Amino acid sequence: MISSRSLAANALRLCPSPQSYAQRACFSTIRSAPHLAIRLLDTAVPRPIRSGPRTLTTMSLTAAQKHSMTELPNLSVQRVPCLSDNYVWVLHESGSGKTAVVDPSEAAPVIKALDSRGLKADYILNTHHHFDHTGGNLEMKQHYGATIVGPAADEARIPGIDISLKDGDTWDFGQLQMRVFDTPGHTRGHITLYFPQAEALFPGDTLFALGCGRLFEGTPQQMWTSLSKLTPLPGNTKVFCAHEYTQSNAKFAVAIDQGNKKLQERKRLIDEQRSQGIATVPSLLSEELDTNPFLRPHDSGIRAALGVAPDAPDVEAFAAIRKAKDNF
Ligand SMILES: [Zn+2]
Numbered sequence: 139m140i141s142s143r144s145l146a147a148n149a150l151r152l153c154p155s156p157q158s159y160a161q162r163a164c165f166s167t168i169r170s171a172p173h174l175a176i177r178l179l180d181t182a183v184p185r186p187i188r189s190g191p192r193t194l195t196t197m198s199l200t201a202a203q204k205h206s207m208t209e210l211p212n213l214s215v216q217r218v219p220c221l222s223d224n225y226v227w228v229l230h231e232s233g234s235g236k237t238a239v240v241d242p243s244e245a246a247p248v249i250k251a252l253d254s255r256g257l258k259a260d261y262i263l264n265t266h267h268h269f270d271h272t273g274g275n276l277e278m279k280q281h282y283g284a285t286i287v288g289p290a291a292d293e294a295r296i297p298g299i300d301i302s303l304k305d306g307d308t309w310d311f312g313q314l315q316m317r318v319f320d321t322p323g324h325t326r327g328h329i330t331l332y333f334p335q336a337e338a339l340f341p342g343d344t345l346f347a348l349g350c351g352r353l354f355e356g357t358p359q360q361m362w363t364s365l366s367k368l369t370p371l372p373g374n375t376k377v378f379c380a381h382e383y384t385q386s387n388a389k390f391a392v393a394i395d396q397g398n399k400k401l402q403e404r405k406r407l408i409d410e411q412r413s414q415g416i417a418t419v420p421s422l423l424s425e426e427l428d429t430n431p432f433l434r435p436h437d438s439g440i441r442a443a444l445g446v447a448p449d450a451p452d453v454e455a456f457a458a459i460r461k462a463k464d465n466f
Contacts, residue, residue, distance in 0.1 A: 242316060271343070
């Protein structure tokens, strides 16, 4: 069973200042029925900040759908599990009624999720070329006539790409603006998608909960530079990464960052969540900064654990952390 202490920690993580009716309901549920609270927490629904065309409300969703939703200002994000451990994200912008799908590894489960909500994919957003992020592109494009948006640096490897974006570009998704960071390292062309108004980040396979992507086509310097573009974003940014790798990442993190109490507490919560099949994504950027070893190469304890000199540059410590994880 998940302890009420862990639930409270998770509640504060997801709803640090309960303002809406639904969020207050979450908190009262924690007190009265803790076993229900963790499901309700994912359904907390702030009121839209702007008016627009009438759109889907969570009232019409099934319980399972509500559990997979994160509601942000003008943006709902639905988690659709695909393949063995991928998360595909369905974005619905309430102002315009537009829908986008981030990294469809396969089409069938995503089309099913969209159909059940009466939505169609207007856009497909790809972070990088790997098949478990683009495998559903062409089928979904044919099914919906979706426009495919992806990294300019790797456009030749993105099936069906229509719009190529690069570092510093912005792209309008309905009433929301999306900002693009080039974040190579995992692959040579990889972009991270950021919605500042909704405080939502889609880093693909660049940043994971308690981890970062393997360096298949890039160098430690490239990946460290990429991650360093994301760390200055607001701590309340929700990190919607593309895989459920958190529990194995946590095992590695505690092995090299043994004095980190926040990490130990987070690992306990993750182990409890995973034992009940509960997703650990999204996380908050602030908790990644506190507990993700790949964002903490400056830490003296991590450096000591890996034999990195106290005065070595951060990228050197980062490379040591990545190498240690590869061999863990
Ligand atoms: Zn990948």
